[in-house]
Amino acid sequence: MSSLDRKYTAGGGEVALLLTLLFALVGIPAILYVLASAGHALTPRTAPLPTGYWERSLGVVTGDLPWRTTEIVLAATLGLVAAALFVLWGITRHQKAQRNVKHDRAAPRMATVRDVAPFTQKQAKAKAARFGVDTPGVMLGKMVRGGHTLYASWEDTLLHIWGTRTGKTTSQAAPSIIEAPGPVIATSNKRDLSDLTRDIRAADGDVWVFDPQGVAGEKPTWWWNPLTYVTDSERAAEMANNFAAGSRDVGAKGDGHFDSAGKDLLAGLLLAAAVGGEPIERVHYWLTRSTDETPALLLDEHGWTKEADSVASTIHQPEKYRGSVYSTALQMAACLKNEKIAAWVNPLRPDDDRPQFDPQSFVHGKHTLYALSKEGAGTAGPLVTALTVATVTAAEEHAVTQRGGRLATPMLCVLDEAANVCRWMNLPNLYSHYGSRGIVVSTFLQSWSQGVDVWGESGMRKLFSTANVVTYGGNVKEEGYLKMLSELIGKYTYTSVSSSKQKDSGSTSRQDATDDIMSVADLSALPKGRAVMFGSGARAVLLRTIPIDHRPYAEASRASEEAHNRPTVDTVDHEPTAPAAEPVAPEPAGNRWAALVKE
Template identity: 95%
Template sequence: MSSLDRKYKTGGGEVALLLTLLFALVGIPAILYVVNTAGHALTPRTNPLPTGYWERSLGVVTGDLPWRTTEIVLAAALGLVAAALVVLWGLTRHQKAQKVVKHDRAAPRMASVRDVAPFTQKQAMAKAVRFGVDTPGVMLGTMVRGGHTLYASWEDTLLHIWGTRTGKTTSQAAPSIIEAPGPVIATSNKRDLSDLTRDLRAEGGDVWVFDPQGVAGEAPTWWWNPLTYVTDSERAAEIANNFAAGSRDVGAKGDGHFDSAGKDLLAGLLLAAAVGGEPIERVHYWLTRSTDETPALLLDEHGLTKEADSVASTIQQPEKYRGSVYSTALQMAACLKNEKIAAWVNPTGPNDDRPQFDPQAFVRGKHTLYALSKEGAGTAGPLVTALTVATVTAAEEHAVTQTGGRLANPMLCVLDEAANVCRWMNLPNLYSHYGSRGIVVSTFLQSWSQGVDVWGESGMRKLFSTANVVTYGGNVKEEGYLKMLSELIGKYTYTSVSSSRQKDSGSTSRQDATDDIMSVADLSALPKGRAVMFGSGARAVLLRTIPIDHRPYAEASKASEEAHNRPTVDTVDHEPTAPAAEPVAPEPGLSL
């Protein structure tokens, strides 16, 4: 028996027996009294009716008032009416039972509205007003206990762990994008997120869709130069680290020494291309020519002598060792050889009139950026991560110039499928910082282990602990993670009653016992439409989620989805691309 069944069992058998006895002692005599009285009124008897209640009601039993046809017809009519009422009651009860979610029984044992006061609309709105924003925050859902709507404020960061087919896109990710008051960046490996939201977002600003693998069938009508982010060796190392994480299968392990050397080499080549004004695909070109000293020369020309020495040292190593390092770095930069990707991150020539994406300009308006990628071989995930990091960093730099060091119009960063398409390695270390800058990061994972594969156990625990709001939406079957949630939700105390009988005596004992409010089994079976929320400084609360088709803009969102949900096309057919192995150097006056 699950904890939900046991702790809310109410002794229904005893209640039914008590009601049956009450009906037999009071209800039946009352019905007989009414039948005899009504029958006499319709067809008067020869003798007057007894005036006493019991004599009139039980006369048919004692034989003093035998029933005639009139009383029999009345009794049958009352029986039919009673039967119809019972059937109607049963149908109504059955319909209600189908709508009742068993897990809702746990809600009274969980947080009250007082426990989650900082997340109520009133307090979230008061905080938003202080920041100069006219919306309370990211809507999470309504409390099963009490019906109050809860929000994550514009200084909170969020972590969502929802299994597949639980409604995370339609009840969390998409609505938060539509309702965001400022710029939005959203990552995903599917087109549904952009299809549901892009037309509504276009009403307030520009919409950019980074789709180098044709997830949404977008043509490269604009481009972005990843090297504009690489302004120093620290940023080069960060990009190289994210490239390394995004280029491997989740959980794959490599050689520690060559991994480190490969990332150092890749960082040096990225920095050399940036300072030398080269396109990013030049990095892949250099990695296929392990004796080319051009990167070291470029770094040295721009005063980056230590970085130049590091690259030169690798080039001068014995061939076998050098080959291993270059091969490792080449694997990390594998996305740069994908022809579909080239047109998105390089100008197509000196006369390319496509707009270039500028993160600094983007974060100053109510614009929207969708960064899409598939998993597997040839993934553009490393570039999605680089684009996300560059945009969020631009928002952080802009926030420093604002009053209070935070964005006047908060930015929402929805990292859907973060473990698959946006493996931002430094994310756990930055989570608590972004909220104070008005950058609301909302990360979505399908399971706890997904996060562990990307950030390790300690990194995942850090992400979980520093997020101001954590939600669990069901369909996760990891016992360790669910047990942790069960313990965080807490226990309740109930009275256990046991009886024993012997031949000549009997005894009854009562004792207090504790049980999980929601067990591991309860959490594993959490139904769609329910979520458990853990907020900073608050007890866990059970939420009823609000899907997009129950929100004011449901029709507009549906129209957006229908307008863009068309068959995907191969973007390589739309724009010519430069060969990956022999990139064309840009003209001196061409902006990168």
């Protein structure tokens, strides 16, 4: 018997028997008393009614107060009303049973509304008001116990570990994007997130879709220069580190020495291209020519002498060693050789008039950036990570200039499929810091091991511990992780009753015991529509998630999804009226995706 069964089966028969006896001894005599009194009031008897309670209530049984037509009609009417109420109760119970699941039995043993008070709508709204924001925060769901809606505030960071087909996109990621009061950046490896939300977001700001691998079928009608982020050697090293992490298969092992040397070389070349005003594709060009001293000369010319010496030292190494370092760095920068990707991060020609994405301008408005990529060969993941880091860094720099050092209007960063398309290596170290800047980072993983593959065991534990809100949405089968969650949820105490009978005697013993509120098996089988939330300073709580179809903007979201899932009309069939096929740069204040995509 599982812990969920044991908690609510013990003592059920005894309670039912007790209620039946109580109704027989108290309820039936009371009903008979009322019927006798009401019948006499409607049609007075010739003899007065007995004044005693039992004489009047049991008179029909003893024959001292036989029922007349009046009492029979009243009894029949009362029976019909009771039957109708019973049917209504049965229908309501059936509907409730359809909404409820077995796991809901654990809710009474988990947090009360008082335990999670900081996450209730009232307190989240009060906190948002202090920041000048109308929206309470990121809605997480409704408590199964009590029905109160819970929110993550605009100074919280979130971590969601939900397996596949658990509704994380429709109940968490997409609604949070739609409801965000300020700028949003969202990463994903599928188009559903952008399809569900982009038209709604476009009503209040510009929408940019970075889609170098054609996940959503977007064309490169704008571009972004990754090297605008590389302003010093530290940022160059960070970008190289993220390139290294994003270019390899999960769990792949490399050579520690050559990995380090390759990242150093790549960082040097990125900095050289940045200070020299070169496009990022030049980095790949240099990596295929291991004796080209141009990057070292550019670094030295612009005052980066130590970095120049480092690059020059690698170039002057023996051919075998130099070749190993260059090939390692080349593998890290493999995404730069993809021609489809190149159009998104390089100017097409010297007079390229496509709009250029500027992270500093982006964070000042209610704009939206979707960064899409697929994992595997040819992935644009390193560039998705670089774009995410550049945008969030711009938000952080802008926050420093604001009152209190935080953004006046919070920014939401939804890292969906973070372990696949946005391997941000420094993320665990920054999580606790971003909340205080008004940058709400919401990271989605499919399992604990996914995070370990990217950040290592210690990094994943740091991410888990520093997140203000952690949710688990089910369909994870990792015993170690589920056991940790089970222990965090806690235990409950129950009384175990055992009886033994012998020929002439019997005995009953009672013993207190403890069990997990939700066992590993219970958590593994958590159904869709339920999530367990762990909030800072609060006990675990069971939530009923609210999908996008049950939110006020359901129709608008559905229309957005349908609009972007329609087949694209082939441009060959178009009238040849358009040199309009060439993208035209709009005014700086406006760059809506609808205005940019010209068929």
